[in-house]
Amino acid sequence: MPDAVVIGAGPNGLVAANVLADEGWSVEVLEEQDEPGGAVRHDNKVDPDFTNDLFSSFYPLAAASPVLAGLHLERYGLRWSHAPRVLAHPLSDGRCAVLGRDLDDTAASLDVFADGDGDSWRELHRVWEKLRPDLLEALFTPFPPVRSGARLAMRLRTAGGLRMARSMITPVRRLGEEEFRGEGGRLLLAGNALHADLAPEAAGSGGFGWLMSMLGQTYGFPVPVGGAGALIEALARRLRERGGVLRCGERVSRVVVRQGRAV
Known part of the structure; x- marks a missing residue:
């Protein structure tokens, strides 16, 4: 009987x-599908020479995650690749809102739409840099994130306070209109909010648009070299090296609990 299933x-x-195995636990992973990965997979069925990511295809939160960084997956074959620019929203008139990993690059593209919008983007980024350590810790530590949440609340008081808290729950369409005079910044915020499957009028979409935009600004939207499944291959290889067992084609129908323990 392993320590954890x-x-x-x-x-x-x-x-x-992997984290449990690092703590000395014996671990067994059961997967219903014939291969691991869930929505992080690729194949070559379109053409033998073309690798196609089947579901998800870019991973800013993976690049930002201190937990994933601590696994040192580069030792197990994972390499990240970045496009020259993170993303772009071209318009039919030839203008283009560009999110680059260089702050000046992004700001310059937004000033084309309206003078001063680059500075508005810099202000959103300034708030991000102030909140980023505690915000990321809150995202990547067990729930509820008590310590990081408390520090984040304290930082909010000095980083725009109520205005920033309000922005996090504001629909992204309204947030874009409040922050930018031109279309460029609004396009970047709204386009990134849609990655969270939230409509531009949905409450909270402003916060997700800001978060995804700032993740892209800081970490880019990297992809695993060789296809999305390379991330899974590295995780599986690392787990097996630590004695973990991965079994595919195994459907779990129920969890049996006896005296408060899953058996």
């Missing part, structure tokens, strides 16, 4: 299994 060999399950 992880149900599902998607990225979250494999990260959890």
Whole structure:
């Protein structure tokens, strides 16, 4: 009987299994599908010479995650690749809102739409840099994030306070109109909010648009070299090296609990 059974060999399950194995636990991962990965997979069925990511395809939160960084997956074959620019929103009149990993690059593209919009972007980035350490810790530590949440609340008081808190729950369409005079900045915020499957009028979409935009500004939207599944291959290889077991084609129908323990 292993110390822990992880149900599902998607990225979250494999990260959890690796962290437990690092703590000396014996771990077994059960996956219903014939291969691990969940929504992080690729294949070559379109053309043998073309690698196609099947579901998710870029990973800013993986690049930002201190947990993933601590696994040192580069030792197990994972390499990240960045496009020359993070993303772009071209318009039919030839203008283009560009998110680059260089702050000046992004700001310059937004000033084309309206003078001063580059400085508005810099202000959003300034707030991000002030909140980033505690915000990321809150995202990547067990829930509820008590310590990081308390520090984040303190930082909010000095980083725009109520205005920033309001922005996090504001619909992204309204946030864009309040922050930018031109279309460029609004396009970057709204386009990034849509990655969270939130409509531009949805409450909270402003916060997600800001978060995804700032992640892209700081970490880019990297992709694993060789396809999305390279991330999963590195996680699985690392787990097996630490004695973990990964079994695919194994459906879990229920969890049996006896005397407060899953058996």
